Amino acid sequence: MHQLRQIIWVEWVKSRKSKVVWITFFAFTMLPLMGGFFMFVLKHPEFAEQAGLLGAKAQLAGSADWPSYFMMLSQGIGIGGLFIFGFFTSWIFGREYTDRTVKDLLALPFPRTYVAIAKFIIVLLWSVLVTLWVACIGFLIGWMIGLPEWSTEVLQHGLFVLSITSVLTILLSTPVALFACLGRGYLAPLGFVIITMILSQIIAAIGYGSYFPWAIPALFSNVNGGGNILEVASVIVLLLTSSIGFIGTLGYWRYADQN
Amino acid sequence: MKDIIYTENLTKSYKGFHAVDHVSLRVKKGEIYGFLGLNGAGKTTTIRMMLGMIRPTSGTCYINGQQVSAGNHHVWEQVGYMVETPYAYPELTVKENLDITMHLRQLEGRWKVARIMERLKLTPYEHKKAKHLSMGNAQRLGIAKALLHEPGVLLLDEPANGLDPAGIVEIRELLQELAYEKGTTIFISSHILGEISKIATKIGIIHEGRLIRELRKEELQQQQIVRLLLKTRDSYAAAKVLRNDGYTIQRDEDGRLVTQDGYAVKNPDQLAKRLVEADLPPTMLFVEEEDLESFFLRMIGEKGEDFHASTAPNYMG
Numbered sequence: 272m273h274q275l276r277q278i279i280w281v282e283w284v285k286s287r288k289s290k291v292v293w294i295t296f297f298a299f300t301m302l303p304l305m306g307g308f309f310m311f312v313l314k315h316p317e318f319a320e321q322a323g324l325l326g327a328k329a330q331l332a333g334s335a336d337w338p339s340y341f342m343m344l345s346q347g348i349g350i351g352g353l354f355i356f357g358f359f360t361s362w363i364f365g366r367e368y369t370d371r372t373v374k375d376l377l378a379l380p381f382p383r384t385y386v387a388i389a390k391f392i393i394v395l396l397w398s399v400l401v402t403l404w405v406a407c408i409g410f411l412i413g414w415m416i417g418l419p420e421w422s423t424e425v426l427q428h429g430l431f432v433l434s435i436t437s438v439l440t441i442l443l444s445t446p447v448a449l450f451a452c453l454g455r456g457y458l459a460p461l462g463f464v465i466i467t468m469i470l471s472q473i474i475a476a477i478g479y480g481s482y483f484p485w486a487i488p489a490l491f492s493n494v495n496g497g498g499n500i501l502e503v504a505s506v507i508v509l510l511l512t513s514s515i516g517f518i519g520t521l522g523y524w525r526y527a528d529q530n
Numbered sequence: 531m532k533d534i535i536y537t538e539n540l541t542k543s544y545k546g547f548h549a550v551d552h553v554s555l556r557v558k559k560g561e562i563y564g565f566l567g568l569n570g571a572g573k574t575t576t577i578r579m580m581l582g583m584i585r586p587t588s589g590t591c592y593i594n595g596q597q598v599s600a601g602n603h604h605v606w607e608q609v610g611y612m613v614e615t616p617y618a619y620p621e622l623t624v625k626e627n628l629d630i631t632m633h634l635r636q637l638e639g640r641w642k643v644a645r646i647m648e649r650l651k652l653t654p655y656e657h658k659k660a661k662h663l664s665m666g667n668a669q670r671l672g673i674a675k676a677l678l679h680e681p682g683v684l685l686l687d688e689p690a691n692g693l694d695p696a697g698i699v700e701i702r703e704l705l706q707e708l709a710y711e712k713g714t715t716i717f718i719s720s721h722i723l724g725e726i727s728k729i730a731t732k733i734g735i736i737h738e739g740r741l742i743r744e745l746r747k748e749e750l751q752q753q754q755i756v757r758l759l760l761k762t763r764d765s766y767a768a769a770k771v772l773r774n775d776g777y778t779i780q781r782d783e784d785g786r787l788v789t790q791d792g793y794a795v796k797n798p799d800q801l802a803k804r805l806v807e808a809d810l811p812p813t814m815l816f817v818e819e820e821d822l823e824s825f826f827l828r829m830i831g832e833k834g835e836d837f838h839a840s841t842a843p844n845y846m847g
Contacts (some may be wrong), residue, residue: 277633284630288621311590375675378581379634380607383600434815530585 274381278389286393295358299401300408307412309343310335313400314416333393336420337413341429342493344409345436348402349489350468352440356398357464360447363397364520365457377529378519387448387524391517394444401528402437425441432492432499439488439501439509443467452523481505484512534559534683535580535714539589542575549575551739552589557717557732562709564730565719566826572739573719574614577687580717581611593683610681612689616672620661624652624671627660628678635679646674649704665692673701677708684708684716690725702729727822737830754820755828757790758798760805761814768810777803786814 278478286292312318313335364387367373376386404457450460475495480486490497535557535811541551550572557563567573578584580591581596582605591598596605618627618776630645647653650670663671669692675686684705706729708714719724726733733750735743745753759782762768769779769787777791795802798815805812820828 274636277636281630281633284626285619285622288619289625290621370620371615372619375582375612375617375631376634377583378606378609378611378635380603382603528585530578 275385277503278381278385279392282363282386282389282393283396285414286359286397286414289362289364289366290396291362292359292397295355295362296397296401299351299355299405301411302351302405303344306340306347306409307344307416309443310340310413310418311416314418322328328376335416335418337418337422337429338420340409340413340418341425341433344405345429345432345492346489346494348405348433348435349440349492350495352398352402352437352488353443353468353471353485354464355401356394356441356444356448357460357467359397360394360444361451361457361460361464363394363449364451365454365460368451368455373529383524384521387521391445391448391520394448398437398441398444402433406433435499435501436488436492439491442509442513443484443488443516445520447516449516449519449523452520452527477519482508484509533557533592534561535563535717536592537580537589538591540576540586540591541577541588542572542579542584543587548739550579550586550736553736553739553741554743555734555741556588557715559715560567560709560713562705562716562718562729562731564726564733565717566721566738566822567634567719567736568721568722568830571736573736574687576736577611577613577685577717577719580685581609581613582606583613605689608682609685610679610683611685612672612676613685613687615688615691616669616675618660618663618668618671618675618715621659623657623659624663625656627671628674630674631678637679640837642678649677650674651700660753661778665724666694666697669693670697680712682714684714686716686718688720688722689718690720690722698725705729706776723822724828733822735826735829743829747834750822750825754822754825755790756795756817756819758794758801759786759788759814759816759818760798760801761786761810762805762810762812768805768812769803770806771808771810772801777801 280306341388367376377383447460447464450463454460471480471483471489472481472487474480475486475490480490480495481502487501487509490505491499491501493499533556535555537553537555540550540553541548549699553572553576555563565573565576568761575584579586579732580593580598582600582602585600593605594608596602598605616626619630622630624647625643628646632640632643644653647656650673651676652667655667660668660671669689673686673689676686686705689705691699693701702725705716705718708768709716709731718726718730727750732744732746734741760768764788765781765785769781772779772789777789777794780788782788789795795817798817802812
C-alpha cells in the first residue's frame with residue numbers, strides 16, 4: 272500500500288506539472304460560463320431581442336432559474352465530461368508512450384498493474400476536481416446573475432444529478448485508457464472519445480441511448496426531457512463497459528509485450 | 531563465480547521471423563559484458579526480454595537466480611537499466627525526474643539525488659527542464675536514473691550514445707569503478723566497438739538473432755589477427771629471401787609483403803636485419819593488429835580479412 276501511495280504521488284506530480292492537464296481543466300470553465308450567459312440572456316429578454324439568434328439558442332436552456340441552470344450544468348458534464356475526462360485519461364495514459372517514458376515504468380520493484388491503478392486514481396482525482404470547479408464557478412455565476420427558485424431541495428436535487436452524471440461519465444474513462452495503451456499514445460484514445468460522442472448522439476436520437484454506455488450519463492441528466500431516470504439495464508451496460516476498460520488496461524500493463 | 535545474468539535458449543519470434551534465436555549467455559558477478567551487434571541484430575530485443583518487457587517465445591532468463599517474468603517484480607530491486615535512447619518527463623526538471631525515480635524505487639535520503647547528479651555532472655542542470663537538455667545530458671540523466679539505487683546489476687543499451695568524447699571516458703571510468711570496486715555486474719549493448727573493447731571483460735557477438743561468438747577479453751586478444759607488412763625496393767627478391775628463411779610470405783594488392791608468422795610478428799627487427807643483410811632494406815615495416823571492429827566484421831562474415839589499421843607500432847616510415 273505504501274508503494275502504491277508512492278506511485279500515486281509520482282503520477283500526481285507528473286500530471287500537476289503538465290500544461291495539458293491545466294489547459295483542459297480551465298477549458299471546462301467554459302461550461303458554467305456559457306450556462307451562466309444563457310441564463311443571463313433568458314433573464315434579460317431585452318438583451319435576447321438584441322442578440323437575435325443567440326436569444327433563440329438560449330431558449331433551449333429552458334427558463335432562467337436554478338433548476339434549469341443545474342440541469343444545464345449536469346448535461347454539460349454528461350456530454351462535455353466525456354471529452355474532458357477522456358482527455359485527462361488519454362493524456363495520463365498515452366503520454367507515457369508518446370514521451371517514450373513507459374519503459375522506465377516496466378521493470379520496477381512493484382507489480383506493473385500498480386502504475387495503471389495509480390493512473391486511474393489520478394484520472395478520478397482530476398475529474399472530481401474539475402467537476403467541483405465547474406460546480407463552484409456555476410454557483411458563483413448563478414448567484415451573480417441572481418437566478419430565482421433557490422431552495423435546499425433544488426440544491427440537493429441539482430447536486431445529486433450533477434454527482435451521479437459525473438460518476439457515470441468518469442466510469443466511462445476506463446475504455447479510453449485501454450485505447451491509449453493499445454494505440455500507444457494519446458491520439459487513438461482521443462479519436463475513440465470523439466467517435467463515442469458522435470455515436471451517442473445518433474444512438475440516443477434513434478431511441479437506444481439507454482443501452483449505449485456513452486449516451487447514458489447525458490440521458491440521466493435529462494438531456495431529452497425524459498427526467499432523471501437510470502434504468503437497471505443502463506447501469507449494467509455502463510458498469511460492464513467500465514469494467515472491461517479497467518480490467519483490459521490492467522491486463523495490458525501486466526501481460527502485453529512492451530516493444 | 532556465480533552467474534548473475536543467465537539466459538537459456540532465449541528466443542523471440544515474430545510471425546516466423548526469429549528476432550532472437552536461442553541466445554544462451556552467462557555474466558558473472560563484477561563482469562562487464564559487451565553485447566555487440568549490428569542494428570537489428572537482436573540486441574534490444576534481448577535486453578527487453580531480460581527486463582521482462584517482452585515475453586520470450588521460448589527460453590528463460592535469470593537475474594540473481596530469479597527467473598525473469600512480467601509478474602516477478604522482486605527481481606528488479608537490484609537491477610538498474612536504460613533501454614535505447616533515454617527519455618525523461620520533458621516538463622519536469624532534472625532533479626524532479628530523479629525525485630520521481632526515488633519514489634518509484636522507494637529510496638530514502640534525498641542526498642542520493644544530489645550525489646548522483648554530482649557524479650554525473652548534472653548539478654548545474656538540476657533545475658533545467660528535461661526537454662531543454664542536450665542529448666549528452668539527457669543520456670547522463672538516463673544513466674543517473676539507472677544508477678540512483680546503486681543496483682548490483684546494470685543493463686545498459688548503448689550508454690555512450692550522444693556523449694562527447696570526454697563524457698564517454700567519464701562514463702567508462704564510472705562503470706569500471708562500479709564493476710571493479712563494488713562488484714556491479716554490467717551488461718552493455720553497443721555498436722561502438724572501440725568503446726566495448728576498452729571496457730568489456732567479456733564480449734558476446736549477436737548476428738541475425740544468434741549469439742555467434744562469446745569470448746573473454748584475453749581470448750579476444752589471442753584471436754585477433756596480427757600481421758607484419760613490409761615494403762622493399764624489390765618485393766620479389768625480398769619475398770624470395772624470406773621464403774628461403776622459412777617464412778610464409780604473401781603479396782597484397784598494394785604490392786606489400788604480408789606475413790602472419792608468429793616469430794616475424796614478434797620480431798620485426800630480425801626481418802629488417804635479414805633484409806638489410808640481403809641488400810634489400812625495407813622502406814616500410816609495420817605490425818598491424820586487427821581491431822575489434824574488424825574482428826567483429828570477420829566474425830559475422832561480412833568483411834573477411836580486409837581490416838583497418840590499428841595504432842600498432844610503426845617501425846619504419
